[in-house]
Amino acid sequence: MLTKEQCFEQLLLGKAVKADGWLESIRVEALESAKALNFPSERHDDWRFTDLSPLFQHGFQPVTSFVRLTLADIENYLIPGSTRLVFVDGCFDAGLSDLAQAGAGVTVKSLVECFGDPQVEAQFARNLSFKQDAFAALNTHFFEDGAFVHVSSENVTGEAVAPIHVLHVATKRETPSAIYHRCLVVMESNSRATVVEDYAGLNGGIYFSNAVTEVVLKDHAQLQHVRVQREEKSAFHIGHCSVKSGRGSVYAATSLAFGARVSRHTQHVMQLGEGAEIRLNGLALIAGRQIADTHTRIDHAVPGGKSVQLHKCIADGAAHAVFSGKVIVHPGAKGTDSAQSSRNLLLSGKARIDTQPQLEIFNDDVSCKHGATVGQIDADALFFLKSRGLSEERARNLLTHAFAGEIIARIPVPSLVESLSRAILEERMKENA
Amino acid sequence: MINKGGKVLLEVKNLKAEVDGVEILKGVDLTVRAGEVHAIMGVNGSGKSTFSKVLAGHPDYTVTGGTATFEGKELFSLAAEERARAGLFLAFQYPVEIPGVSNSALLRLAYNTLQNERGLEELDPLEFEDLVHEKIKVVEMDPSFLDRSVNEGFSGGEKKRNEILQMAILEPKLAILDETDSGLDIDALRIVANGVNSLLTADNAVVMVTHYQRLLNYIVPDYVHVMDAGRIVRTGGKELALELEARGYDWVRAAA
Ligand SMILES: Nc1ncnc2c1ncn2[C@@H]1O[C@H](COP(=O)(O)OP(=O)(O)O)[C@@H](O)[C@H]1O
Numbered sequence: 289m290l291t292k293e294q295c296f297e298q299l300l301l302g303k304a305v306k307a308d309g310w311l312e313s314i315r316v317e318a319l320e321s322a323k324a325l326n327f328p329s330e331r332h333d334d335w336r337f338t339d340l341s342p343l344f345q346h347g348f349q350p351v352t353s354f355v356r357l358t359l360a361d362i363e364n365y366l367i368p369g370s371t372r373l374v375f376v377d378g379c380f381d382a383g384l385s386d387l388a389q390a391g392a393g394v395t396v397k398s399l400v401e402c403f404g405d406p407q408v409e410a411q412f413a414r415n416l417s418f419k420q421d422a423f424a425a426l427n428t429h430f431f432e433d434g435a436f437v438h439v440s441s442e443n444v445t446g447e448a449v450a451p452i453h454v455l456h457v458a459t460k461r462e463t464p465s466a467i468y469h470r471c472l473v474v475m476e477s478n479s480r481a482t483v484v485e486d487y488a489g490l491n492g493g494i495y496f497s498n499a500v501t502e503v504v505l506k507d508h509a510q511l512q513h514v515r516v517q518r519e520e521k522s523a524f525h526i527g528h529c530s531v532k533s534g535r536g537s538v539y540a541a542t543s544l545a546f547g548a549r550v551s552r553h554t555q556h557v558m559q560l561g562e563g564a565e566i567r568l569n570g571l572a573l574i575a576g577r578q579i580a581d582t583h584t585r586i587d588h589a590v591p592g593g594k595s596v597q598l599h600k601c602i603a604d605g606a607a608h609a610v611f612s613g614k615v616i617v618h619p620g621a622k623g624t625d626s627a628q629s630s631r632n633l634l635l636s637g638k639a640r641i642d643t644q645p646q647l648e649i650f651n652d653d654v655s656c657k658h659g660a661t662v663g664q665i666d667a668d669a670l671f672f673l674k675s676r677g678l679s680e681e682r683a684r685n686l687l688t689h690a691f692a693g694e695i696i697a698r699i700p701v702p703s704l705v706e707s708l709s710r711a712i713l714e715e716r717m718k719e720n721a
Numbered sequence: 722m723i724n725k726g727g728k729v730l731l732e733v734k735n736l737k738a739e740v741d742g743v744e745i746l747k748g749v750d751l752t753v754r755a756g757e758v759h760a761i762m763g764v765n766g767s768g769k770s771t772f773s774k775v776l777a778g779h780p781d782y783t784v785t786g787g788t789a790t791f792e793g794k795e796l797f798s799l800a801a802e803e804r805a806r807a808g809l810f811l812a813f814q815y816p817v818e819i820p821g822v823s824n825s826a827l828l829r830l831a832y833n834t835l836q837n838e839r840g841l842e843e844l845d846p847l848e849f850e851d852l853v854h855e856k857i858k859v860v861e862m863d864p865s866f867l868d869r870s871v872n873e874g875f876s877g878g879e880k881k882r883n884e885i886l887q888m889a890i891l892e893p894k895l896a897i898l899d900e901t902d903s904g905l906d907i908d909a910l911r912i913v914a915n916g917v918n919s920l921l922t923a924d925n926a927v928v929m930v931t932h933y934q935r936l937l938n939y940i941v942p943d944y945v946h947v948m949d950a951g952r953i954v955r956t957g958g959k960e961l962a963l964e965l966e967a968r969g970y971d972w973v974r975a976a977a
């Protein structure tokens with residue numbers, strides 16, 4: 289068992305791929321940031337609810353060998369008809385990927401193929417605060433590859449275009465592994481797309497997924513951004529997503545956390561163009577000793593912005609869910625319309641949910657609402673279902689699933705909605721069996 | 722049909738029950754045989770719903786005395802779901818709304834649970850759809866209600882019809898209908914009553930809880946019981962309901 293310091297030292301032993309020019313200078317800078325920041329302390333305001341000590345116990349090794357998987361290994365995760373990029377332990381697997389569906393004006397590639405692209409140089413690691421976060425800094429230094437999605441203005445009919453599925457799978461290794469995921473999405477003016485980021489593990493195993501995603505929406509672009517974190521229950525997942533939204537753009541995100549022993553998702557959306565609309569839907573559904581933390585921040589920096597957020601936590605067993613959602617309305621952001629709601633379901637007396645919706649308003653011409661509720665399974669609904677013959681277990685699962693379903697149903701990919709719904713019902717059955 | 726020699730489905734003796742330490746049922750006796758139709762009438766607050774929910778196994782109520790058997794089995798030793806699987810059904814006075822659970826999914830889950838219990842084949846979604854479209858005619862309900870969340874946004878009358886649809890699917894041996902008539906307009910009342918009548922056989926029975934005589938014009942009871950302050954204080958034939966309608970409840974309560 290390692291100490292926190294040893295765990296950090298071990299991560300620094302990872303091998304960074306040598307890069308040229310602009311990328312190399314970012315990497316060097318990122319390593320300096322990582323060393324200067326180190327892991328957050330337990331007293332750090334953004335981390336104080338989240339016990340990272342299970343993560344610190346392991347020495348995570350860089351992945352040096354490539355595991356060859358077949359489509360059969362990942363068939364549970366496939367989304368029919370999608371454009372698919374597959375990464376195995378952070379390495380791009382062209383054989384498992386399927387880029388045939390990408391329409392005109394849509395670029396979906398592995399990032400290493402695109403470092404010469406001026407779009408990548410202009411946006412990569414530019415809007416991400418790796419100077420404030422050691423995990424993002426480590427990722428920026430050590431990542432090997434990632435996904436690059438570019439949707440040009442040619443593509444203005446996004447609805448008809450296949451969803452873009454970026455699937456990350458982690459394999460089971462003999463020693464715990466450190467895996468870095470990276471994703472850059474650039475949406476040109478008026479473009480539309482649906483991107484699904486999917487993090488999964490195969491056959492158990494202890495690994496540390498460190499994921500960083502950057503999204504840029506230019507004027508009037510529309511992105512449906514789905515994030516599914518379904519890592520192995522023995523794994524660790526720390527993800528960052530930073531979004532810049534331009535004038536009149538629509539960013540609609542649905543982020544789900546089901547897996548990992550300890551997980552954290554930090555999402556930061558900056559409204560930089562007038563009249564941009566931001567929709568954040570979130571769900572954490574955990575049990576056992578799982579910890580799932582979601583930290584979101586929306587900055588309304590210019591006038592006419594709209595944000596709507598609904599986050600749900602469901603905690604069973606001795607699980608601990610954390611939600612912190614900040615909405616900041618800056619002095620110039622007149623006419624901002626923001627609504628945030630945190631709804632939570634405690635399924636056991638030992639589970640715990642901490643929720644902190646926070647509004648910071650520096651201007652009076654705004655309409656902002658926020659609220660939080662924590663409840664339990666409705667006793668009358670439970671009795672009704674039992675009076676129709678359902679077992680206590682079944683009835684509870686059905687009601688839990690119904691509570692989660694409101695978020696899952698917002699995923700604009702029907703086959704994913706269906707497979708996740710089924711997985712949740714079955715998984716819960718299994719856990720309770 | 723009065724069925725003196727018929728099989729006893731439910732036998733309740735001197736049942737006492739309380740909620741939050743307050744005794745509500747103070748010694749209820751009732752025997753229901755296969756083929757019979759019973760009505761329990763009484764003023765608001767007399768304990769009719771409490772009696773229904775105690776029989777169905779609602780956790781808010783504590784049985785403090787007496788016995789109840791269902792087809793000879795000790796009712797109070799069974800969990801609520803086991804009572805349902807044994808063939809006891811309660812149509813609720815106030816059906817709950819369950820956002821996010823589709824009506825058809827619930828019906829199928831409940832139906833298959835019972836099929837399992839009876840050692841019969843479960844139905845897959847397609848087969849079940851055929852069954853449910855047949856049964857929904859019993860309550861003349863629009864099939865679009867099947868795709869909606871259970872009772873969510875349903876009118877009072879639609880909720881009551883939905884309860885009877887569940888009864889039609891589950892085919893209980895004993896159905897207790899708690900004020901299924903309240904909130905129904907005259908057309909809906911006729912439809913629901915016809916539905917219930919069409920489900921009655923010589924092998925099952927129904928107990929209707931109501932405080933109006935109206936429903937009993939459509940579903941004619943063999944026995945009418947008057948409940949007052951947690952007891953059944955009078956039992957008669959269908960003419961008792963008419964008398965109550967004409968004279969009110971005070972004379973029965975005074976006589977009790
Ligand atoms: N869950 C409960 N908590 C407290 N009091 C209750 C509860 N259920 C019923 N009661 C009380 O028991 C009495 C009988 O109620 P109920 O059975 O609903 O009567 P009815 O159905 O005949 O109108 C009433 O005084 C009511 O207030």
Ligand SMILES: [Mg+2]
Pocket residue numbers: 769770771814899900
């Ligand atoms: Mg009542």
